[in-house]
Amino acid sequence: MRYYMLDRVLExxxxxxxxxxxxxxxxxxxxxxxxxxxxxxxxxxxxxxxxQLSGFLIELTRNTPGRxxxxxxxxxxxxxxxxxxxPGDCLTLEALLGDQMDDAARTTVRASVGDVKIxxxxxxxxxxxxxxxxxxxQRRAIYKIWTRQCPNTPAIL
Numbered sequence: 378m379r380y381y382m383l384d385r386v387l388e389x390x391x392x393x394x395x396x397x398x399x400x401x402x403x404x405x406x407x408x409x410x411x412x413x414x415x416x417x418x419x420x421x422x423x424x425x426x427x428x429q430l431s432g433f434l435i436e437l438t439r440n441t442p443g444r445x446x447x448x449x450x451x452x453x454x455x456x457x458x459x460x461x462x463x464p465g466d467c468l469t470l471e472a473l474l475g476d477q478m479d480d481a482a483r484t485t486v487r488a489s490v491g492d493v494k495i496x497x498x499x500x501x502x503x504x505x506x507x508x509x510x511x512x513x514x515q516r517r518a519i520y521k522i523w524t525r526q527c528p529n530t531p532a533i534l
Contacts, residue, residue, distance in 0.1 A: 380422060381519065382399055382422055382425045382426030383397045383398075383426050383470065383523060384399050384523075385523055385524075385526065386430070386433065386530070388527065389433075389434065389437060389524070389527060389530055389531070391434070391437045391438045393473070394471065394474065395430050395434040395471070395472045396430075396470070396471050397426075397470045397523065398468060399426050399467075399470060400466075400467050401418050401462050401464055401465065401466045401467070403416065403464035403465075405418075407419060407422060408463070416463055416464055418463065418466075420496065423458070423462065423488050423495065423496045424453060424456060424498060424500075426470050426488065427472065427486035427487075427488055428450045428486075430471075430472045431448070431450075431484040432447075432448035432449075432450070432502060433520060433523065435448040435474070435482045435502055435504070436448050437531055437533070438482075439477070444506075446504040446505055446506050446507075447505055447506075447512065447513075448482070448502040448504060449503050449504075449505055450500060451481075451503045452501035453499075453501075454498065454501070455497070456496070456497075457496065457498070458495070459493075459497070460494065460495045462488070462495050466490045468488050468490055468495065469489050470486070470488050471487045471489075472484045472486050473486075479504075480504050481503050481504060482502050483499060483502070484499070484500050485497075485498075486498050486499070517533050520533040521533060
């Protein structure tokens with residue numbers, strides 16, 4: 378991952394939902410050009426944050442020690458941007474697991490700041506075996522960081 382658009386997982390219920398947060402800071406390079414003198418978090422990065430949380434939920438739900446597959450975003454539907462997020466905002470990201478097939482899964486996602494809805498979408502992921510151990514090591518490392526303060530987190534594959 379080039380951008381980590383999720384700072385922490387607050388709640389994880391495999392097979393159901395995940396909740397996380399992303400702090401938007403003026404320090405973020407993407408805000409300096411989007412837009413000068415009126416910095417906002419780009420919608421594509423909002424979707425990326427919701428996708429990262431969704432992929433985490435799907436992988437914890439669907440993987441087993443004998444079969445580890447990675448969730449890859451393949452479709453974005455009904456993406457809507459209801460409001461903007463900017464420096465100083467703490468986004469709450471929510472992912473609800475929906476339809477599941479053997480090699481795919483779908484989530485309904487939402488981003489908000491307090492009671493203000495910022496964005497929502499339906500995301501579809503393909504589950505693929507990835508033959509590169511470094512990718513698995515990277516995912517495990519970032520998942521440990523995301524969940525270090527999340528109680529009852531299942532073993533990370």
